[in-house]
Amino acid sequence: MSSEFNHPKNPIRIGSRGSQLALWQANHILYALRDAGYHVELEVIRTTGDRMQQPGFVVPANLDGKGIFIKEIEEALEEGHIDLAVHSLKDLPTKLAPQFTLAAIPKRADARDVWVCEPYWSLNTLPEGGRIGTTSPRRRAQLLALRPDVEFVDIRGNIDTRLKKLAAGQCDALVLAAAGLDRLKRAEWVHHRFSPEELCPAPGQGALALETRSAEYPVDEARDAYIRQAVAFFNHPETRFCVEAERVALDALGGGCSIPIGVHCVPEFERWRMFAQVLALDGEAMVQIDTDAALDVAPDCFGQRVADELKSKGALGLLAAMPELSN
Numbered sequence: 001m002s003s004e005f006n007h008p009k010n011p012i013r014i015g016s017r018g019s020q021l022a023l024w025q026a027n028h029i030l031y032a033l034r035d036a037g038y039h040v041e042l043e044v045i046r047t048t049g050d051r052m053q054q055p056g057f058v059v060p061a062n063l064d065g066k067g068i069f070i071k072e073i074e075e076a077l078e079e080g081h082i083d084l085a086v087h088s089l090k091d092l093p094t095k096l097a098p099q100f101t102l103a104a105i106p107k108r109a110d111a112r113d114v115w116v117c118e119p120y121w122s123l124n125t126l127p128e129g130g131r132i133g134t135t136s137p138r139r140r141a142q143l144l145a146l147r148p149d150v151e152f153v154d155i156r157g158n159i160d161t162r163l164k165k166l167a168a169g170q171c172d173a174l175v176l177a178a179a180g181l182d183r184l185k186r187a188e189w190v191h192h193r194f195s196p197e198e199l200c201p202a203p204g205q206g207a208l209a210l211e212t213r214s215a216e217y218p219v220d221e222a223r224d225a226y227i228r229q230a231v232a233f234f235n236h237p238e239t240r241f242c243v244e245a246e247r248v249a250l251d252a253l254g255g256g257c258s259i260p261i262g263v264h265c266v267p268e269f270e271r272w273r274m275f276a277q278v279l280a281l282d283g284e285a286m287v288q289i290d291t292d293a294a295l296d297v298a299p300d301c302f303g304q305r306v307a308d309e310l311k312s313k314g315a316l317g318l319l320a321a322m323p324e325l326s327n
């Protein structure tokens, strides 16, 4: 790859969190770029969200829960310490600041949530009052809608930490994203992959986002353009459509990761299909839709329509009833 910008002394610098999954994801992109002939290096960045996983960390009162895993990474990107950030798309806020752009969204992995539990191989066979380790309001509400008797335990930390806590008996089951377990080769823990109709995944789940500086806010205009061009081959248009539509639907409902909303879009029979759920926190009320659109629809139109249809079924009433959630 000959270019004045592709030089071992000035590699493309990828910024990533230090968790196993984040490192896997960043290295996955790094190796593919090296295979394509680019000089690339990895920079590990500690975020507020990572510090919050430490026992004893006091959550700052001003934290709105959005973007806590990306703040320090975006600062490094803006200042030019790194050139590219690799994120789990579902951890990115629905709106990016104008300094940044998603230069590519690679092909999505398995978007589903999974059931991890020994020896109860399904939610149905979990005994009454079984304790599920998840802090996600979406997963809690969806699980309560299916099994009102289950209880929850705050299990945090990276994937291996959670699996260890499960093995140590701190809870009876976990619900996790398939993508994380598959990437870290922990799929042997998976006993059931919930269909999106059973337990609708978070918008963007299973997809990666390659974030760069935008054309409007360059550090070095020509080099920044070269980097956006270098990563463009990762982009998977079908995934991009689906996750954009999902994120528009979430945004139109006023959502971040703290409200119980599942949205999942797939191509099916030469149409786009979208399944979406909004729940009350206790799972006792839910509105959901399953709808489709022609392939030539714009993703924001489809996402907006899905949000409007959920609203017309009463989604805003469910969301308005929610107290301020801490995260």
Ligand SMILES: NCc1[nH]cc(CCC(=O)O)c1CC(=O)O
Pocket: 088, 089, 090, 091, 175, 176, 177, 178, 179, 180, 204, 205, 206, 207, 208
């Ligand atoms: N909220 C943490 C998070 N962010 C992305 C993933 C998994 C990978 C993905 O969904 O792309 C996870 C773990 C989980 O939800 O089990």
